[in-house]
Amino acid sequence: MSNIDNFKQMKKGIDLAQAMAEADRCLLCHDAPCSQNCPADTEPGVFIRKLRFKNITGAIRTIKQNNILGGACGVLCPTARLCEKACSARFKSSARPEGADRPIQIGKIQRFLIEHSWERDFKVFEKAEPRSEKVAIVGSGPAGLSCAAELAKDGYQATIFEAHPEPGGVLRYGVVSFRFDLNFLEKELADVKALGVQFKCNTPINGPEGAEKLLEEGYNAVFLAPGLWDAFSLKSENKNIDGLFSSVEYLEALRNGRLLEMENKVCGKTVAVIGGGSVAMDCIESAAELGAQDVYLIYRRSYLQMPAETEELNSAMQAGVHFMLLNQPVDYITDDADRIKGLQIMRTRLGEADDSGRRKPEIIPDSQWTLDADVVIEAIGNKAPDDSTQWWPHVKVDAKKLIKADPLTGLTSVQGIFAGGDIIRGPALVVNAVQDGKIAAKAIKAYLGKQEE
Numbered sequence: 001m002s003n004i005d006n007f008k009q010m011k012k013g014i015d016l017a018q019a020m021a022e023a024d025r026c027l028l029c030h031d032a033p034c035s036q037n038c039p040a041d042t043e044p045g046v047f048i049r050k051l052r053f054k055n056i057t058g059a060i061r062t063i064k065q066n067n068i069l070g071g072a073c074g075v076l077c078p079t080a081r082l083c084e085k086a087c088s089a090r091f092k093s094s095a096r097p098e099g100a101d102r103p104i105q106i107g108k109i110q111r112f113l114i115e116h117s118w119e120r121d122f123k124v125f126e127k128a129e130p131r132s133e134k135v136a137i138v139g140s141g142p143a144g145l146s147c148a149a150e151l152a153k154d155g156y157q158a159t160i161f162e163a164h165p166e167p168g169g170v171l172r173y174g175v176v177s178f179r180f181d182l183n184f185l186e187k188e189l190a191d192v193k194a195l196g197v198q199f200k201c202n203t204p205i206n207g208p209e210g211a212e213k214l215l216e217e218g219y220n221a222v223f224l225a226p227g228l229w230d231a232f233s234l235k236s237e238n239k240n241i242d243g244l245f246s247s248v249e250y251l252e253a254l255r256n257g258r259l260l261e262m263e264n265k266v267c268g269k270t271v272a273v274i275g276g277g278s279v280a281m282d283c284i285e286s287a288a289e290l291g292a293q294d295v296y297l298i299y300r301r302s303y304l305q306m307p308a309e310t311e312e313l314n315s316a317m318q319a320g321v322h323f324m325l326l327n328q329p330v331d332y333i334t335d336d337a338d339r340i341k342g343l344q345i346m347r348t349r350l351g352e353a354d355d356s357g358r359r360k361p362e363i364i365p366d367s368q369w370t371l372d373a374d375v376v377i378e379a380i381g382n383k384a385p386d387d388s389t390q391w392w393p394h395v396k397v398d399a400k401k402l403i404k405a406d407p408l409t410g411l412t413s414v415q416g417i418f419a420g421g422d423i424i425r426g427p428a429l430v431v432n433a434v435q436d437g438k439i440a441a442k443a444i445k446a447y448l449g450k451q452e453e
């Protein structure tokens with residue numbers, strides 16, 4: 001089996017018997033703390049209760065009505081710090097025997113129910129009576145899809161403008177396929193398309209005032225959800241280094257037909273990944289899967305400060321990744337042909353806590369060392385493109401060029417223009433983007449209702 005075969009499919013989910021067994025453990029909490037801890041109001045307390053009483057179609061309805069990307073969230077949500085963290089079943093009690101004090105596997109049940117709906121071709125939504133109002137949505141990631149679906153459910157004409165050739169945002173061009181495969185994405189997208197949402201792919205809205213002009217072009221409202229697709233880099237501006245990738249370039253290459261090319265670059269080689277978050281984990285795990293001889297993770301803080309999920313960190317350790325903590329790369333070493341040879345690194349120690357509450361790394365003087373590497377991947381965060389403010393010059397942004405939007409409505413500083421997802425929050429989660437899309441769709445409907453009066 002070739003290394004790239006490992007990329008083709010994500011791990012199987014649970015089956016009906018396992019889902020029922022999990023639902024049978026649910027305590028049917030009156031206050032459903034699981035539901036309170038779902039950022040997109042997917043209502044696990046309700047769908048698990050329905051499943052427990054064998055109302056499977058009702059359970060599927062609850063998920064899809066609340067969260068059009070319920071399948072994606074079931075697979076990708078860090079449930080251990082969301083719904084499952086709050087689950088009452090995880091707390092010890094005299095009524096529960098030893099070993100029963102673990103959370104209900106809410107994410108796995110959610111994924112099962114959505115996959116079950118596809119297997120049985122069960123449709124939750126009827127097509128709505130069409131309305132005349134048109135809404136333009138910029139970006140087909142989770143925020144754009146969620147907003148478009150909410151609008152289309154009520155008959156509004158929702159058109160998504162997407163810069164990439166295919167819709168899905170990070171779900172298609174970011175997350176590695178062994179965590180979330182295209183087959184799954186296509187089915188979830190089919191649910192959105194069935195509602196009547198229109199997609200205009202290969203259509204970036206990035207000209208001067210491009211996003212604002214949509215209002216003049218006959219759209220009654222606009223929802224901005226372009227995510228964050230420019231990568232931060234440690235290299236000097238405009239310097240091209242062969243073998244140095246941003247996480248955006250590297251992960252996108254794995255997803256858009258260049259898997260073999262990347263395998264040739266990585267297999268048998270030394271790969272260094274810079275960063276400590278979930279994106280860095282996707283990069284190291286995929287490099288290990290592609291057959292890298294050694295994978296180094298270089299992170300300037302320590303283990304406890306790493307933003308990645310515990311499960312991801314454990315999996316990276318099991319894959320044999322070398323964790324080089326308390327180390328800060330300061331420069332790249334290249335040969336005469338500008339090909340990467342390694343990194344110059346300074347050791348760090350932790351100082352006082354910074355604004356994020358994490359202890360700040362301080363470089364230790366005279367501690368420089370070098371690490372040889374054939375491939376380096378920078379996973380140190382993404383930002384809005386520098387020229388993005390020209391696409392919406394009257395929309396207020398903060399110092400990081402994130403759009404300022406009312407958290408209760410998604411409304412920006414321009415009437416009729418709403419925003420959500422990573423472009424207002426900074427790097428966040430699929431489930432947060434879904435909720436932003438829902439909030440904005442509700443506010444857009446209210447705004448369009450007032451226009452009519």
Ligand SMILES: Cc1cc2nc3c(=O)[nH]c(=O)nc-3n(C[C@H](O)[C@H](O)[C@H](O)COP(=O)(O)OP(=O)(O)OC[C@H]3O[C@@H](n4cnc5c(N)ncnc54)[C@H](O)[C@@H]3O)c2cc1C
Binds near residue numbers: 077203226228
């Ligand atoms: C590698 C990676 C792995 C992740 N893993 C997880 C995970 O496991 N679980 C989780 O919950 N979250 C994860 N996240 C975070 C999550 O994917 C994001 O928070 C979420 O996708 C944000 O959704 P969005 O709709 O705001 O933007 P995006 O998903 O970024 O989608 C934005 C879309 O807008 C398009 N676009 C950009 N500019 C324009 C323009 N000018 N005109 C038209 N279209 C444009 C882009 O091409 C893109 O398709 C991950 C993120 C990354 C990068």
Ligand code: SF4
Binds near residue numbers: 026035086104
């Ligand atoms: S918190 Fe846990 S036990 Fe209570 S309703 Fe939700 S899933 Fe069931």
